[in-house]
Amino acid sequence: MTKKFVANFVVVENKPLNATNFLIKVKSDSTLPPIFPGQFVNVEINDSKEIFLRRPFSIFEVDQKENTLSMIVKILGRGSKKLTEIEPGNQVSLVYPLGKSFTYPSSTDKVLLIGGGSGVAPMLFLAKEAGLDKTQVDVLLGARTKEDHIDVEHYSKYAQLHYATEDGSKGEKGFVTQHSVFTSGLRKYDKIYACGPDGMMRAIAKVAKAEDVFCEVSLENLMACGFGVCLCCIEPTQKGNLCVCTDGPVFNIKDLKW
Amino acid sequence: MTKKFVANFVVVENKPLNATNFLIKVKSDSTLPPIFPGQFVNVEINDSKEIFLRRPFSIFEVDQKENTLSMIVKILGRGSKKLTEIEPGNQVSLVYPLGKSFTYPSSTDKVLLIGGGSGVAPMLFLAKEAGLDKTQVDVLLGARTKEDHIDVEHYSKYAQLHYATEDGSKGEKGFVTQHSVFTSGLRKYDKIYACGPDGMMRAIAKVAKAEDVFCEVSLENLMACGFGVCLCCIEPTQKGNLCVCTDGPVFNIKDLKW
Amino acid sequence: MVDLKVKIHDLEFKNPITLASGTCGFAREMADFFDPSIVGGFFLKGSTLKNRDGNAYPRMAETPAGMLNAVGLQNKGIDYFIENIYPEIKDYDTQLIINVNGSTVEDYIALTERVNELDKIRGIELNISCPNVKEGGMAFGVSCPGAEMVTREVRKVYDKTLIVKLSPNVTDISEIAKAVERQGADAVSLVNTFLGMAIDAETRKPKLSTITGGLSGPAIKPIALRMVWQVANAVKIPVIGMGGIMNAADAIEFMLAGASVVQIGTAVFKDPLLAVQIIKELEEYMDRHNIQNVNDLVGGLQM
């Protein structure tokens, strides 16, 4: 049992990162509880006739001094679109903090973090929070083209950044699983973390499993509540159907049926 | 059969007239059809989870050169509230022009126009459009207090303005039907027009009937469509149940069952 | 160019987008907004044998994503229609279907016989499902024997296209559909409104003069869609689907579930031009999905 909250935040920043991704930073007027990489918030979409339920987004950055947290929102459908139109000064209601976080690496671990699409957010959060030297941390980001990548250069103080694009316009050409960092063998890593499209995570999991490397992935699926009561967000696992919102979203690939 | 339209207008002005009334002016990018006093528009309320149907508002002023029309919106419930929050530059969809207009006075008529609450709008529109000399037109406006009256002094070029307030803070004290213009006998008028709260109009109609003076009132009730297909907006009349939206909103009191 | 033509028994629709009974008046009200020949057809406002004043005001209440109505089949009776309205609309180049209502089987029969005289009305929609009045026949519409009886008797006197409109206020709508199919209905249309209620918490009074009324609009769409799907799987006659259609995607969903024709109802109140817009978007959808003939969409749900 961890205390969870429903609260109004004020939007303090909403800036486009590229054509479809926005960084939205919100501020609370009270102290935030501890929040860990992998956890998410469930956001109420204001003033939309079409949207009934909240929408879940991973937490990207937290500033415990400023009581702010931010998320990277990719426009997928109606709710995410509407959310990216919110203006600074407006209020937004969050249910938070939700879900289990990634297992933190130990201080001597070498880790690989792989992010695709909006899965970049929790990977960068983890890179920053892991407390490791940047030489211990490889971050591999995949996207379709240069334009689909967002600018994360300032994370180079926490990690070594690698890029893959399907058209070769930034970093190596191909999927993340074709990137030299990935293909040169996963055994050199103590822990691998991934967040992104299902197909990407499955491909990563397959290799990690074959090479027997610890690997956690963060799943996304359709959620109604986000806190474990509706049982809509299930993932079939070795332990039966588990809720992505409370038993996850982070899962060790050993537990999945992939 | 008159052509009716569904079109997006741009809000060009939204200004508070007092604590609860707002003047909202909207502009079309094409020529407006002829519009007459007593007619109304059915407005879509944007971005509100709670509101499903449009909301009807009388047309207050029309500028055929600028392709603008305006309405006076009083905050009554959720829809009117939301509408008064709309910002200039935003779009709003109108179905228009709806309903029958007042019978125009003939050029020698002496007329009395009585408005209460948001019923002021069509009365002032009629005063302006009637094409009479201001000496032929008495406009009597009622409200609870001075603060509830809106500033209409610029209409003194079309009519002689008289005020009633329940607390006596502006004009004569009491209801419009207690005002000297009204109590000094209605027979001096050829036509009386009224728009306002039901009780006010019924009180006026009673006297007008007794004194056998031509009298038209503009009714408000709950509408779903606004153009005569749903049959929700009925008023029981001597001719059976009639639709306020198409057979009205203007009715001769002789036809009503009041 | 995609082919939008659909046929329900003898009725040819130039496209499957029509307007629902009670929400498009007698078609001429819609002609103030658009050329009636654009749409597939109009299901005219419910008619009864004699003049009906309908229920007292208030007759409507807004609800979450929908509305309740308690109009109660206000209409001037079939004679008035024939003399005053029919001449004005009969030359619209589209299908005009009359919505027939009674409180006894004799009413339905008498009304049908009158309608039979009208050349340009090539089909009737037998409303056995209006929840707001006895004359709406819901007593017939919620039981199989009732539905069978009225369909059988009307069928005896009517050779043109007979569509029976079903009530959703039943345990098993496909049983009712099968019952009217057995008695010779050429098609079924569904759904009519759901019996609902609204209360004003502050005044503690019902919002409708009749306490209960009929719920329509997007709120009911998921239930209506399920019923259309169930009925389409249960009968061989064509199904006309409706209930909360607000846009082209909704209309397409009903067709995928098995509706050959769809009716736009309450949405017309919000956007009188919606049917015209949906026809355009349906064509675009078919282009995008490489569907030549709209009949290929019907029942095309992939499982």
Add this chain to the structure above:
Amino acid sequence: MVDLKVKIHDLEFKNPITLASGTCGFAREMADFFDPSIVGGFFLKGSTLKNRDGNAYPRMAETPAGMLNAVGLQNKGIDYFIENIYPEIKDYDTQLIINVNGSTVEDYIALTERVNELDKIRGIELNISCPNVKEGGMAFGVSCPGAEMVTREVRKVYDKTLIVKLSPNVTDISEIAKAVERQGADAVSLVNTFLGMAIDAETRKPKLSTITGGLSGPAIKPIALRMVWQVANAVKIPVIGMGGIMNAADAIEFMLAGASVVQIGTAVFKDPLLAVQIIKELEEYMDRHNIQNVNDLVGGLQM
């Protein structure tokens, strides 16, 4: 201070605001948000005799002002509940009612007998209305004989408060309510979800793995309210009302229609603190309307 206490047979509720089955987990999930002793009670997630994995993903679809679910009574079975969950929640100072589901009468009886052992569970809600699985008993819930039979048999083995949860997917819900009243039910609760369906027009596939699912949320409120009103007028036992309650006004409307207790369901997903808020606003409403005892609201619709 207003008096919010209500009694349903032997069950004392400190206030009439409770949480609906399947939308508040096993109460402990809600304890992450608020002190469980604040609310009147929790209707726990539907339990079956044995472990059930539930239906395949996807299990939910958003709809206009509502949602469809096809969870399919996923739960670890009654033994797991008794051993692992009950000890953790049994000392919550509120009513805990277990929601009992079976596919046969024997299942219902066996489950009831197990529940009977639990001191702190003083009532059961017999779910004969889950539309998503056979084990949800909807086969019982949509016919009078079925509903009577299961109620009668369970009544024989259970002395504490027996609430029967009714399906709205029926022609006449008050008939079913009367049937279970005759067999000794202490109260009825309604409504469960409406059977609905959603299709993705672009992929042409159903949105739920099970094709159809249960519709809940504000969309269904007008129908649910009508049913509560009809049932409250048909039976003498107390009625527990639900279906789309989103705020205090909605809760009050259900009480005015005749519900002694209300359940908040889907709205909890949007606002886990809603029940707490509604209790506050209910008190304010009663103050404003000069109502001392909440029971005076029940059935207080003015006509």
